[in-house]
Amino acid sequence: MKLSRRKFVHLAMGAAALPALSRLACAQTYPLRPVRIVVGFAPGGVIDVGARLIGQWLTERLGQSFIIENRPGAANNIGTEFVVRAPPDGYTLLAVGPSSAINATLYDKLNFNFLRDIAPVASVLRGPHVLVLNPSVHRGSHCGRAVQDDGRRRFGSRALSWCRAGVQ
Numbered sequence: 001m002k003l004s005r006r007k008f009v010h011l012a013m014g015a016a017a018l019p020a021l022s023r024l025a026c027a028q029t030y031p032l033r034p035v036r037i038v039v040g041f042a043p044g045g046v047i048d049v050g051a052r053l054i055g056q057w058l059t060e061r062l063g064q065s066f067i068i069e070n071r072p073g074a075a076n077n078i079g080t081e082f083v084v085r086a087p088p089d090g091y092t093l094l095a096v097g098p099s100s101a102i103n104a105t106l107y108d109k110l111n112f113n114f115l116r117d118i119a120p121v122a123s124v125l126r127g128p129h130v131l132v133l134n135p136s137v138h139r140g141s142h143c144g145r146a147v148q149d150d151g152r153r154r155f156g157s158r159a160l161s162w163c164r165a166g167v168q
Contacts, residue, residue, distance in 0.1 A: 030062075030090065031062060031064040031090075031091065032064070033064070033091060034064060034065040034066070034067055034091075035058075035064065035065070035066045035067070035090075035091050035092075035093060036066075036067050036069050036091065036092050036093065037051050037054075037055050037066055037067065037068050037069065037093045037094075037095055038069050038070075038071055038079045038082055038083050038092060038093065038094050038095065039051050039068060039069070039070050039071070039072075039079060039095045040070075040071055040072060040073075040075075040076030040077070040078060040079025040080055040094070040095075040096070040100075041070065041072050041076060041079075041097075042070060042072040043070050046097070046125070046127070047095050047096070047097045047125070048068070048070060048095075050095065050124060050125040051068050051095040052068050054066075054095075054124050055067070055068050075099050075102075075103055075106075076096065076097070076099050076100050076103065077103055077107065077110060079094065080094060080096070080100060080103075080112065080114065080118070081110075081111055081112055083118070084111075084112040084117045084118065093121065094118060096118075100114055100118075101114065
């Protein structure tokens with residue numbers, strides 16, 4: 001097939017113009033519709049209050065509603081599974097705490113893999129978590145073996161969980 005000079009010039013000019021056209025393309029503004037933030041805990045907890053504050057701030061800043069939806073139960077696994085099964089379009093977010101990472105080691109038969117199925121977006125809250133043992137706890141017990149005299153932490157027992165500061 002012989003290519004005429006005119007056709008060659010048209011193709012060359014079209015190829016040269018393609019990079020300029022890609023600069024003209026613009027991304028869609030996000031969000032175009034309300035965004036759902038799923039909290040796997042009952043209303044009123046630390047993660048719920050934090051999600052509501054962030055949702056309000058995002059609503060004011062982005063001009064679109066951020067709806068907080070509580071799906072408590074199974075140590076946050078119900079809410080997490082709901083988000084995993086939602087379309088991956090950025091309109092269903094999950095507010096998580098330390099329990100989400102811990103659940104991956106505590107439960108053998110989850111319907112999702114937290115590290116594979118959930119992508120981190122932002123870290124918005126941080127808080128201290130402390131393991132406290134009574135000095136009388138025998139060092140041979142599960143908790144006693146977790147923290148040795150040399151200060152190194154040794155985890156791996158399902159009997160050892162986590163704790164956090166709370167109000168009684």
